[in-house]
Amino acid sequence: MNNKGNRFLKFSIVGGINTGIDFAIFSLLAAMGMNYLIAQIISYGGGLLNSYFLNRRWTFQQQARVEITEVVKFILVNLMTLVITSILLAFLYNELNLPLLLCKLLATGFGVFINFIGNRIWVFKNSEERGESV
Incomplete structure (x- = not known):
């Protein structure tokens, strides 16, 4: 398997572990009995x-x-992912009337890709990709 696949x-x-914590x-x-969107915010933060x-x-x-900039970027990527997955969760649950935990699973799966791309290309660039000498 190549480096990108690894x-x-x-x-x-890591996402599986975080998802376990989140779920x-x-x-x-x-x-x-907590509101599902509030529960979403709290649970998402649990794996952060x-x-x-x-x-x-x-x-x-x-x-x-x-670096503080790395932490800020990480938080921003995760906030964006949280917003997108929360909107998707609400849509699937309220508009499509799917079971809540299925909605959570589908929204989480979509969020994995958004989060990976954001972390890979913006947050955790290695020094070679930034054009710095190692």
Whole structure:
């Protein structure tokens, strides 16, 4: 498997862990009667720290110290993903009347691609891709 394939596989594994955290929190909050969009925001945030550190070190192999601009970009990519997946979740649930957890699964799957692209091309560029010497 080429480097790009390995990177996406690692991203997917990290995403699976994050999704597990996300789904567990979402399911618990929804079962407790919390509004599904508020539960979405809270549960999405649940996997955010794990996502940042595992993707930074393992997936995209960033060794340099953490820069504030990288953290801000990471948060912006994730906020964009959160907004898009929340809109999709609401559409699937309210307009198509699909079961809530199925809507969550579909929205999350779509979010994986958005998040990977944003992280790969904007947040975790390695020094060679930035044109810097290694």
